[in-house]
Amino acid sequence: MxxxxxxxxxxxxxxxxxxxxxxxxxxxxxxxxxxxxxxxxxxxxxxxxxxxxxxxxxxxxxxxxxxxxxxxxxxxxxxxxxxxxxxxxxxxxxxxxxxxxxxxxxxxxxxxxxxxxxxxxxxxxxxxxxxxxxxxxxxxxxxxxxxxxxxxxxxxxxxxxxxxxxxxSDHPTSLSEVDWNRLKLNKAALDASIAPVSAGKNLVLVFMEGLEKLYTEESIFPELTPNLTRFGNEGWQLDNVFQIPGSEWTMGGLVATLCGTPLLHDLGLDGNVVMFTGFLNQATCVPDLLARAGYRQTFMGGASLEFAGKGEFLEAHNFDTALGREELAPRLANPDRLGGWGLFDESLFDLATGEFERLAATGSPFNLTLLTVDTHHPSGEPSPGCPPYEQIDNSILHAVHCTDLLVGKFVNFMQHHPAWQDTVVVLVSDHLGMRNNAYSLFPDYYERRLYFTALNTGHQEQRQVIATPMDLAPTILDLLSVQQQASFLAGSSLLNAENLQAEDAGIEADRSEAARYINSNYFSSRNNEQLLYSLATSRLFELDFSDDVSEQQRVNDGLLFTATGDDPFILLPELTLDEADQVRMYVTLETEQASTFTVYYPTEDEPGYSEAHTLHGTTVKGENQLVFSLDLLAVSGRLRIDPGINPGHFQISRLEIRSQ
Structure with a gap:
């Protein structure tokens, strides 16, 4: 033994x-x-x-x-x-x-x-x-x-x-337990109703793998990143973007930056369950808003789209084209010229040059998002065509120096392209560098931060605010001059809004738990949803209509009708909902004019209909997809829906109420 x-x-x-x-x-x-x-x-x-x-x-x-x-x-x-x-x-x-x-x-x-x-x-x-x-x-x-x-x-x-x-820390089990003001979270982010979005400038967004601000410090690594240092001086740079829980790895950083919420989800061995519940497909992210504004959107990354659910996320959030290792390698002159993770950054930027030209030639606004890989921990793998970093012989630093050179060449190419005048370039870390073979060179005194610089924005002033990756989504939209009304759960624009201060560090744990709850229960699709009501299964006589509704008829599983006055409404069959239920109403409505869709809900205490018990969703001409949260409502009776105050023809092709 x-x-x-x-x-x-x-x-x-x-x-x-x-x-x-x-x-x-x-x-x-x-x-x-x-x-x-x-x-x-x-x-x-x-x-x-x-x-x-x-x-x-x-x-x-x-x-x-x-x-x-x-x-x-x-x-x-x-x-x-x-x-x-x-x-x-x-x-x-x-x-x-x-x-x-x-x-x-x-x-x-x-x-x-x-x-x-x-x-x-x-x-x-x-x-x-x-x-x-x-x-x-x-x-x-x-x-x-x-x-x-x-x-x-x-x-x-x-x-x-x-x-x-x-x-x-607070572990909310319902929205009523979330202290929105103290945690500086935006409840309006739960409203998934589709509002008009107007296009601004083109976006070229470059996520740099683990390439944090530390590498640009001349006093620590002289001449390591001459291009990123120069861009920081020429463009609009943020010096105090700090990593937070849920953004410490690539997909966490992408989600936090694009969606304004950290990638926190249910804990345990099912920590990746987010990949199989729509990958936050109920959250509104930057590419979702750009899609509504008519942007053509391409993602390009050297690694496989299969890694960490990247492909699922891109598909869930309206990228027209997603290109990873398997899609890009055949386009190379030598498809076998790959690194351990996929395409070298040198190859990625070469192909991105052609994609930029293709998108610019369409005449439509576009979003070209890139993700580098050469600087991946723990040792990095610089592109074969790059010169080494002469100051220190270290593979990670060689890779950082190489990526800086390639980013500089790519930006220089765009600056000489006619589309440059209508293009904003954002260079950002996906996360802080993880354990790598340059860690011993990191000074203990240095407060590590993410790199963020935006070029060609028209802004030069430097904002000395404490920020997180969640603030970058609304900030990028403002830098593009995109006109939109969406809200992000944990982020606000750094151009003009008040952001987290140093004293707010004490709320970080509670913010994280609130974001985890909301991501798991409101920003993700669930396989165990129960259908409480569907217009598709209702008969016409089960609905009541106001005098200002006429010519109502069933069309397939929907409802077609005409509003003849300024007070059209429909009463749905009787429904009882408890406050503890997690319930949503999904509506697909086609209308001839922009207006407001309103839901009135009665309660046991107030069985009638009043403005105090309403939910609103803005509608535009054409098709609208609305989502209303009924989670905290003790509904007892018949829901009343008002499609809008303007006369005209309406069609509801979907109306469902589901609980989780």
């Missing part, structure tokens, strides 16, 4: 020690605690196996337990290797087959290492499985060993402590 324990201890210690080596918190106490935890766990496992008689049961239990522990310890190692910290939500977010496949292809040596290591663990167990003496250790001893192993594991212990301390 001692031989098996010794070999198990040696093999399992490899990822445990490696994880502590790559930890950004190099604490000797954590190292000692991790080793003691592993010792207790190995003794516990061997004693449990010794209780079982030799045979199939012992073999099955041993292989299953060994494999489970191997996955845990190697997963812990990967988390520390990639991000310098223990398993967290951003790690769980990437726990799906497509993302794991892409990750293994990029880090195939680690995949091979895991295979060899797991085979050694299995071989060790299979060799000793029938050589163990059958023992009957006291259950109390086994319980004590298991508790010790769990309590001594630094990651598990710190996660438990964080969870207990997080109980001080």
């Amino acid at each position: 001692k031989s098996m324990q010794t070999l198990f201890l040696l093999l399992f210690s490899l990822p445990v020690l490696a994880a502590q080596y790559f930890s950004l918190d190099l604490n000797p106490a954590n190292l000692l605690s991790a080793v003691l935890s592993l010792c207790a766990l190995v003794v516990f496992l061997s004693l449990v196996l010794a209780r079982l008689r030799p045979g199939m049961v012992r073999t099955a239990v041993g292989l299953t337990t060994t494999t489970t522990l191997a996955l845990y310890f190697f997963g812990q190692f990967l988390s520390f290797y990639l991000q310098g910290s223990y398993i967290n939500q951003q790690f769980y977010f990437h726990m799906n087959l497509a993302t794991l496949t892409e990750t293994w292809s990029a880090y195939w040596p680690l995949a091979a290492l895991f295979g060899v290591w797991l085979a050694l663990l299995w071989s060790c167990f299979l060799w000793f499985r029938n050589r163990l003496d059958t023992l009957r250790p006291a259950p109390a001893l086994l319980t004590l060993l298991l508790i010790a192993a769990l309590a001594l594991d630094p990651g598990l212990r710190q996660t438990a402590i964080a969870s207990l301390s997080n109980t001080d």
Whole structure:
């Protein structure tokens, strides 16, 4: 037994020690605690196996337990290797087959290492499985060993402590529990009604992988980013954009920047459930508004669209064209000239030049969004055609220097194109750099921030405000001069609005929990929605119409009618809703004139209809898709809908009420 324990201890210690080596918190106490935890766990496992008689049961239990522990310890190692910290939500977010496949292809040596290591663990167990003496250790001893192993594991212990301390934060279970004013959140973001949007300038938005403001500091890395430094001086730069929870990885940064909400969702092993519930398709994001204004929109990135649900997000938010590694590689002169993650940035910007020209030639406003990849942690992979950074020999710094050069060339190309006068270029970090081989060069005193510069905006003044990625969505729309009325949950324009101040740091945890609740329950589609009412199943005699409604008739599953006066309304069949229900009304309405669609709801206390109990949605000429939240309404009776005050023909092709 001692031989098996010794070999198990040696093999399992490899990822445990490696994880502590790559930890950004190099604490000797954590190292000692991790080793003691592993010792207790190995003794516990061997004693449990010794209780079982030799045979199939012992073999099955041993292989299953060994494999489970191997996955845990190697997963812990990967988390520390990639991000310098223990398993967290951003790690769980990437726990799906497509993302794991892409990750293994990029880090195939680690995949091979895991295979060899797991085979050694299995071989060790299979060799000793029938050589163990059958023992009957006291259950109390086994319980004590298991508790010790769990309590001594630094990651598990710190996660438990964080969870207990997080109980001080508000965890809303309904919208009524969200303190909108204190948390500086915008309730109007829940209104998904479609309002008119007028186009402004073209947008070229470049997300730079982990390329934060630190790299542009001449006193730390001289001449590393001459182009980004120059653009910051020439353009409209924000110096104090701070990363917040839910924006620490690529998709988190994209969502926070484009949608004004952090990518926080249900916790646990289903942390990536957001990918399978529409990817915040009920939230209004920058590309959704640009689509309403008639923009042609293209996304281009060197990595696969399968990674981290990127393709699902782009599809859910109105990009006309989404191009990743699989779509772009065949366009290269040498399709095999790829890096570990996909296209080199050099190839990406070459292809983006052609796409810019194509979009500019259409005569329509456009949005060209790019995502670089050469500077991906932990070591980076600069494009082969780039010169190295001469000051310091470091692969991440070489990659940063290269991407800066390529961004400079791309901007220079656009500045000499006729479409430049109508184009705004935004250069922004997707997130702060994760653990990489340049970390030892980062000064401890430096307060790390995201890079943000906008070119050709007409703005030169620098706003010294404390901001987060969520503020960038409304800010970008204002820089484009896009006229729109949408609201974002946690962001406001940095051109003129009051933003978070230093003293607001105390509300961050509560803001995060509120955003998590809203993202999970209001900005995502749910598979367990229940249909409470549908116009498609109603008969005409079940509806009551005012005297100002005539010529009503069923058309397919909808309703066609004419408003002849200024007070047309329809009474739906009787419906009872509790305040605790999460309920939405979905309406698709076609009208001849712009107006306001109003929903009146009666309550037990006030069975009549009054302006105090109304919901409103702005409509435009043509088709409108409206969503009304009935979550906090104790409805008892018949809902009344007023399609608008202007006479004319109306058609309701969809009217549904659904609960989650």
